[in-house]
Amino acid sequence: MYVFGFAVLAVVATAAGVAVFVVDSMARATFALAVSFVAVGAELLLLGSGYLGVITVLMMIMEMAIMAVFMIMFMMNPAGLMPMSMVHNKRGSLAISLGAFAALALGAILVPWPDRRGKPAGDVTRALGESIMGPKMLVMIGVSAVLFATIVSALTMATSRGRYDRSPSAPMGAGD
């Protein structure tokens, strides 16, 4: 049952990932990516990572909803009413990707990976929470600083009256 579940989710995750670059609509591409992320989140649940699996699913669904809005704002043909192809060097990128996959898959199969040592804690989510609030707190402090810096810098860049705005309609100093 475990192997069957893994196989089904793996096929869904990969097929949805491929669909992102095949479908004719930006909106469909976004939802295909969301399906891929949900399947990966379910794979994490299979690996006994309840917390990480659930936040992956929740975060990615929110992220894809935001991405769908961006698609509609910026891109042509969000509804897929006509075929779209926005690729460059398709053959080269396909060759590089297939080569990388062959190398990685061969490495994954041929490398003698170490044996399993120990077994997971009874409640992994609780153990993870205690870890990041205890011995691994430095990681959380670093992550929180990075996230705060991201909020500030993303807003600074994206705001229409920021110092990096170079729009001809709103030249530097026009809003001062």
Add this chain to the structure above:
Amino acid sequence: MLQAFLVLSAALFCVGLYGALGQQSVVMLMMGLELMINGVIVAATAFWYFCAPAALDGQVLVLVIITAMTVEMAMGFAVVILLYRASDADMTDSVAEFKR
């Protein structure tokens, strides 16, 4: 079973790599990057589960990777908005000033 998860991870990473290398649209390029990080998440979690499940370092590493994915998304969209406002560019090929 670890090998199966790693092959899945490689597949996701390489599908994302194809998108990151081949797509002209900035948003589609970012989708490729997301898929690549998705593959890394699967590999890191599989390593934790099948190699050292007693230590929580692998779980914390995945948490950091998920944060990196969030930061990439937020900063990427901020840059997209900035580029679009500055030069109406939503394609990577139309933002080639660094080449000159």
